[in-house]
Amino acid sequence: MMCEDISPLENFTSLVDDGGVLKRIIKKGHTDISPVKGETVVVHYVGIYHGGDEHGEKFDSSRDRNEPLSYTSEEGHVIKGWDIAVPSMKLGEVCELVVSPGYGYQDGKTRRFEIELLDFYGKDVSPKFDGSxxxxxxxHGNEAVSPRPGSLCKIHALGYCDGRVFEDRDVSFLIGDFEEVGLPEGLDRALCYMSEGEEARIRIREPMTFSSHESAKRGVPKGxxxxYLVKITSCEQRKSVTVFSTFREKMEHMQSLKQKANELLKAGKYRIAADMYSDLLSDCLGVATSGYDQYAELNNFKCVLHQNKACAFLKLKSPQECLEACMQGLELNSRNEKCLYRKGEAYLLLGDHEEAAACFQEVLAVNAKNLEAVQKLKSCQDVISKALQREKMMFQSAFKPTRRMGVKLQRRQRRQTFPYGGFCCDHVYFLNTV
Structure with a gap:
């Protein structure tokens, strides 16, 4: 039975059996997806009283404040009528609601709302937490089995953009090798936060979408x-280091994974290798040591992971990430030859030959027979020397016109005629004689 203070309204649909929440669509949404429980919802709204002495009076408006409202869907952060109605809306939709007191503020007053669904989104899992x-x-899936870098994963992926499905297929690939199977980096990233059997919706924007080539191939406008609607159908289960009881078992397990990462690095799978090295460094946190020998062995293992990770980033032409990996390795061993050398190569990619030369000098201080470091150092010194020569020539040429202008000015001053027939020459005044 409809609540007594809500009069019959045309084109409204009841969202509950007792008619306490009525909805009318003013403008259809532009994308056929709706928010689900737990997502952050962003709306604009205008609220007015419906019925009674205050009928038609506005009591609240986010538009007047020019501040959209953000809240978590279906978790009781807004009135019950909203938690029922907003999940029925599509992205971009504008609707009108009539909400009875029992679904509103429990104050005996019916209210009317105009709501625009501006946006909604789930958990931010982007690398820089920038919403990409x-x-x-x-x-929900089996949380005991989750994809990890380098593990084999089978998924079903349904991709759509602007209401058009551009992809609907089963895919089997190694996590991190997304380019090989034509998937966006953002999807690969999100899978590492899922588990076997889980279904999820993933929203991706630049820079985590397709390359220009893949976008054109699918007819998806760049930007x-x-x-994606994704289901992980199966996933290779990789044992956690915590399931092993002894230090030796843990190290042997991690050594086998490092070897797999090394093979991927040699095969040109640089991104997967870098991700696997990072994953192994996280595993090292779960390894306890007893005595100096175990401590030194674990530290050396971590240092090797950092130097190999630096190598992968060099191959990816990512000098900043390479520098970071080198710095972390050098914190463990300040005389690590490969970290010092790759640090120098990273500075070369950045065009900083002075810093690169300093790194190669440090390499030679560790190993004077490193011929590659000798050659790189000489190359850096040549570049620096030529740059200094260019600067010297530019400096000299910049001051030549100034000197010439100064001489001409002095000559003009010397020829200048002063009162009483005098003239100036080298700051001594002479009088013309008759």
Whole structure:
């Protein structure tokens, strides 16, 4: 039975059996997706009283404040009527609601709202937490089995953009090797936050979408927001280092994974290798040592992971990430030859020959027979020397006109005629005689 203070309204649909929440669509949404429980929802709204002495009076408006409202969907942060109605809306939709007191503020007053669904999104799982990858869990999976860098994963992926499906297929690939199978980096990233059997919605925007080539291949405009519905159908289960009881078992397990990463590095799978080295460095946190020998062995292992990770980033032409890996390795061993050398190569990629030369000198201080470092140092010194010569020539040429102008000015001053027939010459005044 409809609540007594809500009069019959045309084109409204009841969202609950007792008619306490009525909805009318004013403008249809532009994307056929709706928010689910736990997502952050962003709306604009205008609220007015419906019925009674205050009928038609505005009591609240985010538009007047020019401040959209953000809240978590279906978790009781807004009135019950909103938690029922907003999940029925599509992205970009504008609707009108009539909400009875029982679904509103429990104050005996019916209210009317105009709501625009501006945005909604799940958990930010992007590398820089900049909103380029959002993950929304739809169906729970087996949390004991999750994808990790380098592990084999089978998924079903449904991709759509601007309401058009551009991809619907089963894919089997190594986590991190997304380019090989034509998937966006953001999807690969999100999978590492999912588990076997889980279904999720993933929202991806630049720079975590497709390359220009892949976008053109799928007819997806560059810069578009991509949505994926993904299910992990199966996933290679990699044992956690914590399941092993002894230090030796843990080290042997991690050594086998490092060897797999090394093979991927040699095969040109630089991104997967870098991700696997990072993953192994995280595993090292779960390894306890007893005595100096175990401590030294673990430290040496971590240092090797950093130097190999630096190598992968060099191959990826990512000098800043390479420098970071080298610095972390050198914190463990300040005389690590490969970290010092790769640090120098990273500075070369950045065009900083002075810093690079300093790094190669440090390499030679560790190993004077490193011929590659000798050659790189000589090359850096040649570049620096030529740069100094150019600067010297530019400095000299810049001051030549100034000197010439100064001489001419002095000559003009000397020829200048002064009152009483005098003239100036080298700051001594002479009078013309008759």
């Amino acid at each position: 990858v959002y993950l929304t869990q739809l169906v 578009s927001i991509l949505y």
